[in-house]
Amino acid sequence: MKITFIGGAQSVTGSCYLFELEEKKFLVDCGMFQGGLTEELLNYESFPFNPSEIEFVILSHAHIDHSGRIPKLYKDGFRGVIFATDATMDLCSIMLPDSAHIQENEIEWKNRKRKREGKEQLLPLYTLEDAENVLKHFRGVKYGQKIQIDKNLSFIFKDAGHMLGSAIVELYIKENDKEYKLVFSGDLGNRNVPILKDPAIIDGCDYLFIESTYGNRLHVDVENKSKKLIDIISTTISNGGKVIIPSFAVGRTQEILYEIAKEISTDSAEAKIIRNVEIFVDSPLATSATTIYKKHIDYFDAEAAMFIKNGIYPLEPPNLKFIKSVDESKWLNEYDKSCIIISSSGMCEAGRIKHHLKHNLWNEKNTVLFVGYQAPNTLGRKILDGQKKVKIFGEEVEVKAKIEYIEAYSGHADKGGLFSWIEQMSEKPKKIFVVHGEKEVQLEFAKELQNQFNTDVIVPARGEMYEIAPEYVAPSERLFSELPPFINLSVLAQIEEIEYELDRLKEGIKNSTISSERLFALNSNLEELRYLLSLVLNDY
Template structure:
């Protein structure tokens, strides 16, 4: 009998990893679904440092739903330890991985350099990065990309098909037909399901046949506000910041969220509702991803692109004339001389590093500043501390008072909300087994109860749980 073992993203949102062991004449064929980075504090760091062990030599294939680091960020670590098999993904995911994993390796190297300087001064043992750029290049060389809807044969007679998840560029729902006990079992992994209200992405595909479904539950305890209300709130925050003479800080994920925020700023600009005269995209990775989205626009929602083209009279260069893309450190530092009237979009999205933290030092203690949170903040991150009402935070060895006005605007989420998750789950016929992953424990319990009201039974697995297909 083929089995599935839960090795990550159980009881937490990050660290996605599931081991599929498929019946074979000479022992099981082992396939890894996802290889994500844990995010959020010291516990996450320890989980990331744990070796893969003998699994490295036993694996025959890796399947990846999309390019966000909590789903893909440990791939170079797996490769560094010796994995040389294929990594199956969509073309959009392959293109994003090149940007995201290179950036992750670069940031990691800088962080380790700083850490080891401190350790040297205090006579502590030095530490190594999880992986480096050479590991990333080897990882990219092992990627094999496939279009949506194309069946792919994997070891053990498993058939893989990717479906559009509508979350970010290249994001996929993973369908696996798996031989098990003389039968064929249909396993579906939702990946991260997109929010149909969000712009640029197409709606997630609905599937109807499955024996077992792994479904994300990131926002399983609530629905997002309607997009129109969200945009009105966003516009009001920008107007108030302009009136008070402060800057607007937007910690944004480089993939998906930054591009969506730029879209909405473009529409506001052409409606004459954007008073700020400077918008900075202060993230080299987000800049590269934005350029990739433009090159891959045929994969985006054509109706949303029509809106942009109409607003800018068809000239892509005029989508947002006040936009400045700051690639270098010097350009980023120069922004700190601007004391009001600017919108600064910078990573990291959960405020646990990156350029946004530097902008905190110059803006967070000013009451005129507006801090706009537009994405999920995992437990243990600085962003989560701020959302939970922290009056002070510590960054780069400095204590900062949080005097800026903080606005959490959830309607921009690229994840499906509760009603959308239930609707997606309800499309399946013949009552498959559901397992909730990618969610915090209390959130999962709320979703589990809501699903039960729709006569959909779902289980909440624990780390290390092993189930038969």
């Protein structure tokens, strides 16, 4: 059997793994690359295989970095089955059309500008019709249900504890009358998180593919994350400010609502403060997702189930309002009272959160609270890294609001959680593949895994192919080269960053905020840059 790492290899997004077993081809996940321009352009690359030859997709969970290119797969010829848990299937029924809507809107905006410039019109990555059509190919699977593809291939889903319906994939392969087992952790959740059950413990496996988002660090102050959340909210409200929470519409938003509802049900001083302000969820997707959560309360953990048994639905505090229309969202930008605004996207790259940041970042009374991972090059990462000014919708906005981050709300297990999960396996893997993480993190994590479990650890790069058999793993020829396309994309991304910095520089020169000494130094550097550019351009 051969496996090729299409995405989620030395990167946190774009998870996609191609399997070739005899004449059969299938995928585990088919996610979208997220981040800056480089990642955006990667989504438009042709698949390095014929989508019509893919028989089926095993989807670990609904997050767009794992599911987001499935409509493109359909658009390019795929007509097979997508296996997913029932909850994942229901969540994809809202998330994939939402993603398509974003693709169409962004291309429409770009095309208006391109039309004015006399440039060729662009096509969206996929359309709403593509997303709706591919949903007909989903098949719901229960946790623990064995799906027998043929005599040599079967799989089982186990609860990953990452989001509603998220799954660990146990893949059973038979070759030359020998059976071996591969396990994909998917995105592995933390223990003791709101609403969700803990990740399932796996008996063991021959080969493990493990995510590594937080593979080199521990979540800080996990035991006090709920208290910290409530303290940040109540303090900001007491000071007359707003709390803006960029949050993933599915998973994180429901966790935050749960924590707030849980606090409000008490008689604490903080509860009284929070009860007196409006809580707005400004995300149609989050609104729909919360409805889907109601449908799948059998996935809830014991504490959440107890709330429901006592007649309390823990995802809808009494002072909650779901914002649905665009007009309501615009009205919220003019709302002048203290409040809590939860809006997507979680990394601030698209959606209504960008409007709320534009209208609230400049006010020092407000707090922007991050409760999830921020990928490199995203607007959220720039704010979190302390950038004093950011560009939103072409306008420079000063960052004066207080910036907070509760890393412990991450849906990903930290280094300790990942190690503990492997330690509890009765049979340790012969080899471990480290996937879904930033390269530096993966290398550090891999070294510690090797030391701890005395086993070979591989950190595959995008495009690398491996031959896997019951007795061995061996590198094979690359299915596609990472270079030069990736270098092209990287250069484009860096040019985009330089253009942004040049815009800031122009404003500084116009407003005379740059000293004469710095201007002389800048002039010299620009002359050198111009010379270097001329050398490159002379080659064309």
